Amino acid sequence: MEVESNVAVGYEAAPGPKDIEAKIAIATARRAVWVGPPIIVVFALFRGGMGAMSAGIGVAIVVANFVLAGFVLSKAARVSLKLYHAAALVGFFLRLTLIMLVMLVTAQVIEVDRLAMGISAVVSYLVLLSWETVAVTRGETKELEWS
Secondary structure, eight states: OOOOSSSOTTOOOOSSOOOHHHHHHHHHHHHHHHHHHHHHHHHHHHHHHHHHHHHHHHHHHHHHHHHHHHHHHHHHHHHOHHHHHHHHHHHHHHHHHHHHHHHHHHHHHSOOOHHHHHHHHHHHHHHHHHHHHHHHHHTOOGGGOOO
C-alpha cells in the first residue's frame, strides 16, 4: 500500500505551523528574567559595577542566542526535515561561534569585565537550557502540545 503524502499511515499532519521551537525560545528568554538578576547581583557584589554590567551583557548574549536558535529551527522545520536537522546540528556550532565572536567584539569595543561576562554567559546558558529541558519534559507548557 502506497502513501501519497509525506504523512505516515495512521498519523495526521498538524493543522498548521506551530513554531514549537520559537515558542520554546521565547519561554527560555522569559525565564532569563529570573536567572539574570541573581547572576548580576553576585557579580555586582564581587566585581563591582563593571562586573554587574558585564554579567548583564553575558546574559543578554545568551538570551539572544536562544531566540535566534528557536526562530531558525522553526523556519527550517517549515521547509524540510533534512534542513531542520542540518540547522540543528550545524546551527549549534555556528551559534556557539557567534557567541564567542560577539563576546570578543564586545570586549574590544567597550570596556568590560571579561571574567564576569564569560562566567555569566556559561552559567546562564546552562541554567536556562536545563530549566527549559525540565519544563518541556514535565509538560509544564501546554502551548507546546503537538496535537
